[in-house]
Amino acid sequence: MQPDGTIDCKRPYPSPNPNVKLQEVTYWSGGLRVKGMLAEPAEAGIRDGIVYLRGGIQHVGMARPARLAQFAQQGFVVFAPYYRGNRGGEGFDEFAGNDRWDAVNAVDVLKQHPKTDASRIHLYAFSRGGIMALWTAILRDDITSVVSWAGVSDVVFTYKERKDMRRMMKRVIGGSPNSAPEEYRKRTALFHMDRVSAPFLLIHGRMDENVSLEQSVMLEDALKEAGKSVETWYFAEYTHHFPPAVNARVVRDLCNWMKGKGH
Numbered sequence: 001m002q003p004d005g006t007i008d009c010k011r012p013y014p015s016p017n018p019n020v021k022l023q024e025v026t027y028w029s030g031g032l033r034v035k036g037m038l039a040e041p042a043e044a045g046i047r048d049g050i051v052y053l054r055g056g057i058q059h060v061g062m063a064r065p066a067r068l069a070q071f072a073q074q075g076f077v078v079f080a081p082y083y084r085g086n087r088g089g090e091g092f093d094e095f096a097g098n099d100r101w102d103a104v105n106a107v108d109v110l111k112q113h114p115k116t117d118a119s120r121i122h123l124y125a126f127s128r129g130g131i132m133a134l135w136t137a138i139l140r141d142d143i144t145s146v147v148s149w150a151g152v153s154d155v156v157f158t159y160k161e162r163k164d165m166r167r168m169m170k171r172v173i174g175g176s177p178n179s180a181p182e183e184y185r186k187r188t189a190l191f192h193m194d195r196v197s198a199p200f201l202l203i204h205g206r207m208d209e210n211v212s213l214e215q216s217v218m219l220e221d222a223l224k225e226a227g228k229s230v231e232t233w234y235f236a237e238y239t240h241h242f243p244p245a246v247n248a249r250v251v252r253d254l255c256n257w258m259k260g261k262g263h
Contacts, residue, residue: 103132145198
């Protein structure tokens, strides 16, 4: 067993973009070998890093190589942990239980990359990744900024609003909010916003039926109550997934927002 964040091995991965190099990385987290994908611009130069925190669970919502390349094309070194128990990684995905450490330790993986400016690490989260980003920002004091797009902020709220996910959540978390309240409370990050230091950007489509806008509004309120920096981009006409052209524009805009933070 190696210390958290230690890289066990790397292997090249086919890239959909000639300007971006991809690697699959195996690293240690909580005594487990966990996997993730690293995307870097092919050109030389030191760059900001992004820990890309995917949505979904298991094979649903897995970070796609083309999506990571999209962010690397904007001038970042990007590392996306698959979370434990996924794609051959050891352990079991716990939906923001101990697997939160896979996100926390991914920061150290990214910092070791020779093209990464270790003093400028951002978090980008989508959907379920939102709760992973919150815990990472709580548990680390070296995050430059956080972008949460359609992010989950309250696991109990997710259980209540997503009937189709209840069976999975009972199995993974160990019951319902009624039968296992402590397990849900342990996953709720909103109580700890006083511990974050990074500025936040929240992006959400008001028509989202997968993760309701209310999850971002609750987080926005919690951050403001704690006196933290938060900006919101709420889009009236979009759902959980934005049209491709709009999505590409918002990615460019949020990457520029990140680059402007922490200077």
